[in-house]
Amino acid sequence: MSEPQVFLEVKDLKKHFPIHKGVFKKVVGHVKAVDGVTFSMNSGETLGLVGESGCGKTTVGRMIMGAYRPTSGHIWFQPPNGEPRVDLANIEPSHMRSLRPYIQMVFQDPFASLNPRMTIREILAEPLVVNKIARGRELEGRVRELVELVGLKVQHLNRYPHAFSGGQRQRISIARALALYPKLLVADEPTSALDVSVQAQIVNLCLEIQDQLGLAYLFISHDLGLVRHFSKRIVIMYVGRVVEYAPAEPLFARPRHPYTEALMSNVPSTRPELVGRKIILRGEPADPINPPPGCPFHPRCLYAEEVCSQVVPPLEEVEPGHLAACHFKTTLNLTGCDALGCVI
Amino acid sequence: MVPVLQVEDLRVHFILDEGTVRAVDGVTFSLEPGKTLGIVGESGSGKSVIGQAILRIVPPPGRIVQGKILLRSGNHNGDPTQLDLVTLDPHSREARRIRGHDVAMIFQEPMNSFSPVHTVGSQIMEALRIHTDVSQEEARNRAIEMLEKVGIPHPGRRIDAYPHELSGGMRQRAMIAMALVCNPRILIADEPTTALDVTIQAQILELLKQLQEEFGMAILFISHNLGVIAEISHEVLVIYFGRVMELAPVDVLFNNPLHPYTRALLKSVPGIDTPVRTQLATIEGTLPDPFAEITGCPFNARCTQCGGDIHCRDDQYELTKIGERHYVSCPRMCIAI
Numbered sequence: 179m180s181e182p183q184v185f186l187e188v189k190d191l192k193k194h195f196p197i198h199k200g201v202f203k204k205v206v207g208h209v210k211a212v213d214g215v216t217f218s219m220n221s222g223e224t225l226g227l228v229g230e231s232g233c234g235k236t237t238v239g240r241m242i243m244g245a246y247r248p249t250s251g252h253i254w255f256q257p258p259n260g261e262p263r264v265d266l267a268n269i270e271p272s273h274m275r276s277l278r279p280y281i282q283m284v285f286q287d288p289f290a291s292l293n294p295r296m297t298i299r300e301i302l303a304e305p306l307v308v309n310k311i312a313r314g315r316e317l318e319g320r321v322r323e324l325v326e327l328v329g330l331k332v333q334h335l336n337r338y339p340h341a342f343s344g345g346q347r348q349r350i351s352i353a354r355a356l357a358l359y360p361k362l363l364v365a366d367e368p369t370s371a372l373d374v375s376v377q378a379q380i381v382n383l384c385l386e387i388q389d390q391l392g393l394a395y396l397f398i399s400h401d402l403g404l405v406r407h408f409s410k411r412i413v414i415m416y417v418g419r420v421v422e423y424a425p426a427e428p429l430f431a432r433p434r435h436p437y438t439e440a441l442m443s444n445v446p447s448t449r450p451e452l453v454g455r456k457i458i459l460r461g462e463p464a465d466p467i468n469p470p471p472g473c474p475f476h477p478r479c480l481y482a483e484e485v486c487s488q489v490v491p492p493l494e495e496v497e498p499g500h501l502a503a504c505h506f507k508t509t510l511n512l513t514g515c516d517a518l519g520c521v522i
Numbered sequence: 523m524v525p526v527l528q529v530e531d532l533r534v535h536f537i538l539d540e541g542t543v544r545a546v547d548g549v550t551f552s553l554e555p556g557k558t559l560g561i562v563g564e565s566g567s568g569k570s571v572i573g574q575a576i577l578r579i580v581p582p583p584g585r586i587v588q589g590k591i592l593l594r595s596g597n598h599n600g601d602p603t604q605l606d607l608v609t610l611d612p613h614s615r616e617a618r619r620i621r622g623h624d625v626a627m628i629f630q631e632p633m634n635s636f637s638p639v640h641t642v643g644s645q646i647m648e649a650l651r652i653h654t655d656v657s658q659e660e661a662r663n664r665a666i667e668m669l670e671k672v673g674i675p676h677p678g679r680r681i682d683a684y685p686h687e688l689s690g691g692m693r694q695r696a697m698i699a700m701a702l703v704c705n706p707r708i709l710i711a712d713e714p715t716t717a718l719d720v721t722i723q724a725q726i727l728e729l730l731k732q733l734q735e736e737f738g739m740a741i742l743f744i745s746h747n748l749g750v751i752a753e754i755s756h757e758v759l760v761i762y763f764g765r766v767m768e769l770a771p772v773d774v775l776f777n778n779p780l781h782p783y784t785r786a787l788l789k790s791v792p793g794i795d796t797p798v799r800t801q802l803a804t805i806e807g808t809l810p811d812p813f814a815e816i817t818g819c820p821f822n823a824r825c826t827q828c829g830g831d832i833h834c835r836d837d838q839y840e841l842t843k844i845g846e847r848h849y850v851s852c853p854r855m856c857i858a859i
Contacts, residue, residue: 230721231719343808345808373564373565374564374746374748374787374790375564375786375787375790375804375805377790378790378791378802378803381792385799385801400720402720403791403792404792406798407798407799407802408798426798440721443724444720444723445720445749446723446724446727446747446748446749446750446752446753447749447752448748448749448752448776448788448791449752449776449777456728458724458725459721459724459725462689462691463719463721
């Protein structure tokens with residue numbers, strides 16, 4: 179295999195949604211859903227994007243998909259066909275259409291993301307027909323290949339989505355995403371709507387497909403345990419910002435941001451003897467319309483000092499490849515998941 | 523300790539045109555004051571129907587076809603008596619007195635369980651005024667006190683807030699305040715933290731434990747999340763296809779599970795012992811057809827231990843005691859003993 183190369187680079191990405199009010203729809207403020215996010219991805223690698231609801235993780239995924247146009251920032255994408263790299267944040271729609279096959283998405287709710295009036299064959303054929311990739315016998319061949327790739331049978335092709343269980347539907351939506359030979363799959367909470375035993379099946383399928391096809395995943399989830407199982411590197415977000423960005427192993431061994439530490443200790447553990455080592459955060463996540471000054475986490479932070487409420491901590495390297503946005507990232511001795519011994 | 527609630531061989535069936543769905547099929551357990559019993563199962567296992575049956579709010583066409591739900595209560599002389607909730611008319615004055623007063627419930631989505639057109643305070647006060655003889659003013663004071671206990675900041679102001687003005691976590695706290703304001707002896711919590719974020723979930727679990735210590739109520743905690751169950755429960759009931767698979771104290775269940783289903787379920791969650799990027803253990807197959815009538819073990823077709831053994835499939839067996847407070851219903855273990 180060739181040297182892994184950076185093929186997606188997100189730089190200081192922002193998305194502010196205006197809030198309209200009154201008869202004239204005057205803009206009275208902005209929801210700062212994403213407020214300065216930076217990370218990069220190598221081809222064939224899994225990047226985990228973790229955060230609580232409302233932290234902007236889905237918005238980041240949607241901007242990469244081209245569903246939202248960023249307010250500012252860059253999404254540098256290296257097309258695999260050797261063309262020069264392009265900024266998806268400022269791109270002509272016609273140009274985007276030619277790049278779209280490379281980036282595909284799997285959604286959270288398999289009951290909402292499949293059209294109930296289309297058979298599985300129609301669902302899988304649609305991207306191929308729309309992009310004029312295949313037709314006739316070739317189309318049928320590709321559809322059959324896809325359905326077998328995700329562990330379903332050719333006989334299933336004539337059925338409608340309602341005839342399938344949640345896990346099977348998620349397989350279908352993965353097959354649909356794979357139809358155009360993508361290089362990056364944005365998976366937005368792909369297993370959250372499923373039962374644990376089915377979740378394990380989908381996780382296994384995703385891993386198999388990645389090994390087989392050399393895909394990169396942007397794995398968006400709130401489940402740290404799952405992200406740890408999947409990802410090489412992990413981005414932790416809090417209220418629109420990256421608070422920590424590190425390879426999985428050092429992150430779980432020694433987190434450098436108090437929010438990461440709290441998040442790890444809050445994941446319910448299946449080892450009852452470990453209950454009690456919890457960091458219960460006060461309050462709730464900050465309001466993205468009106469985030470607190472300084473570090474957005476400081477009102478809930480156990481270690482906050484005066485500087486935290488005044489200066490926004492920059493995202494800086496603590497160790498090679500391990501970045502954190504905390505004023506005390508080098509001095510705090512935070513407990514990682516490994517030390518807690520928690521099973522997550 | 524004397525159990526405050528005993529459920530014996532409870533069977534709730536949904537009789538439909540296509541056949542009968544045995545949502546709960548022979549469930550037995552007891553709840554002790556000050557203790558939490560966790561019920562864990564996948565979707566469609568019947569765990570929520572157990573909670574509904576206790577409150578007698580099973581939606582039609584569901585019916586309790588067999589079994590007893592014995593609620594312990596004192597009569598006028600203070601002698602202990604047992605009231606069988608199954609014999610109660612669900613619309614009777616008696617049943618309405620029990621709901622909220624003796625047995626309260628909190629639900630998964632607090633937005634749907636509050637009335638959107640009344641303030642949170644008026645809904646908490648309503649519960650109090652129905653069940654106890656208090657004045658309007660006293661009810662308000664009690665409601666404020668309760669909101670403070672569940673950790674809502676500025677309770678004096680928030681009491682006049684409408685549910686949509688509160689965040690998800692605050693709404694769930696208000697819901698807990700409403701459930702506990704009459705000091706019930708039993709709290710049924712049906713997936714109360716599923717819609718919440720992990721940090722808020724940790725807060726709510728902590729709050730429930732703290733309130734249990736203060737009020738001494740028994741909690742029936744229903745969830746699909748093994749981690750949450752492990753944290754809050756004293757004893758755990760594993761349910762599959764409407765039947766009890768295993769019942770054990772929490773440390774026994776998670777450290778030494780005996781039923782193949784419990785084992786498979788625990789293995790399918792990635793843990794710290796699981797090497798990263800390896801294949802997770804899965805439970806092959808799917809739940810049996812809901813209309814199926816299975817005499818033996820409903821898990822037999824998916825079980826790795828028996829592999830479709832006909833004894834497992836066809837022979838009747840019972841939940842069997844296997845250790846101190848540890849019960850298992852696996853034909854391979856129960857019939858052999």
